Amino acid sequence: MNSIILSFQHVTFTYTPEDETVAPAVKDVSLAVHDGEWLAIVGHNGSGKSTMVKLMNGLLFPGEGSVAAMGMDMNEETLWDIRSQMGMVFQNPDNQFVGATVQDDVAFALENNGVPHAEMVKRVKESLAHVKMSDYLDHEPHHLSGGQKQRVAIAGALALRPRLLILDEATSMLDPQGRMEVIETIQALRESTGLTVISITHDLEEAALADRILVMNVGEKIMEGPPETVFAEGNRLVELGLDLPFAMRVSHLLQEAGVPLGKAHMSEEGLVEELWTFYSKK
Numbered sequence: 001m002n003s004i005i006l007s008f009q010h011v012t013f014t015y016t017p018e019d020e021t022v023a024p025a026v027k028d029v030s031l032a033v034h035d036g037e038w039l040a041i042v043g044h045n046g047s048g049k050s051t052m053v054k055l056m057n058g059l060l061f062p063g064e065g066s067v068a069a070m071g072m073d074m075n076e077e078t079l080w081d082i083r084s085q086m087g088m089v090f091q092n093p094d095n096q097f098v099g100a101t102v103q104d105d106v107a108f109a110l111e112n113n114g115v116p117h118a119e120m121v122k123r124v125k126e127s128l129a130h131v132k133m134s135d136y137l138d139h140e141p142h143h144l145s146g147g148q149k150q151r152v153a154i155a156g157a158l159a160l161r162p163r164l165l166i167l168d169e170a171t172s173m174l175d176p177q178g179r180m181e182v183i184e185t186i187q188a189l190r191e192s193t194g195l196t197v198i199s200i201t202h203d204l205e206e207a208a209l210a211d212r213i214l215v216m217n218v219g220e221k222i223m224e225g226p227p228e229t230v231f232a233e234g235n236r237l238v239e240l241g242l243d244l245p246f247a248m249r250v251s252h253l254l255q256e257a258g259v260p261l262g263k264a265h266m267s268e269e270g271l272v273e274e275l276w277t278f279y280s281k282k
């Protein structure tokens with residue numbers, strides 16, 4: 001088993017502990033993320049996902065329980081060391097730019113970290129190549145599409161060579177094209193670098209690509225497992241206000257209409273394949 005890169009031990013967090021009428025934003029959550037793994041965290045609005053991200057990077061500390069990352073207990077002393085090994089990408093692509101050009105923007109954090117110029121140039125090029133934005137070095141960030149902006153934001157995070165990349169709803173403000181670009185970027189990155197990824201998303205199609213899914217509901221972890229296992233509980237996910245992937249919804253409709261599918265498919269390719277096999281035998 002790969003080593004654990006981040007973990008929560010019975011973490012509870014309440015924004016207003018003095019007010020007993022307010023429920024904890026995160027309640028008794030334990031989790032472990034292994035080196036090289038892609039974990040997706042899904043859940044309805046207000047289910048505690050962003051609070052978990054803030055607990056992961058030491059912006060908040062648990063009221064009860066503990067957080068560990070990169071082999072260290074999270075506390076005031078270790079948090080800078082831990083944070084330097086994490087890349088973060090957030091929801092709004094327009095709030096993440098500081099540079100006048102794409103390459104300045106990616107270089108910014110490196111400059112702040114005192115990375116020597118030659119090394120900086122190398123890392124900026126490398127990071128932009130990873131997200132397929134090498135042709136945009138001198139473009140102004142605000143002229144890019146949403147998907148391109150988020151890819152540049154990912155490059156900015158990558159330039160710092162993190163061990164863990166955390167994306168908090170990084171695709172949720174994008175159109176389908178932009179969302180696809182970002183998802184494909186994450187997949188390609190994982191294949192080429194084996195980077196550990198935690199992605200927080202409403203989008204179950206995106207979550208279906210992760211190694212493991214953790215489902216949150218009003219502050220509690222209610223399900224956890226590989227996508228096949230979690231999606232097997234499709235009705236429960238719908239009850240929680242989550243939209244099943246398109247191929248699953250179509251699978252269910254076909255099954256109701258009497259098409260004997262072996263299972264509800266997570267991907268359109270899988271569904272098409274089974275339908276093709278079934279009808280070509282007829």
Ligand SMILES: Nc1ncnc2c1ncn2[C@@H]1O[C@H](COP(=O)(O)OP(=O)(O)O)[C@@H](O)[C@H]1O
Nearest residue numbers: 015016025043044045046047048049050051052
């Ligand atoms: N700064 C804050 N102060 C008080 N309550 C907050 C704050 N941020 C979030 N909350 C509450 O904590 C709960 C979880 O929020 P959040 O972690 O943002 O959920 P999610 O990211 O899943 O939408 C919600 O009930 C939300 O209203």
Ligand SMILES: [Mg+2]
Nearest residue numbers: 049050051169
């Ligand atoms: Mg959130």
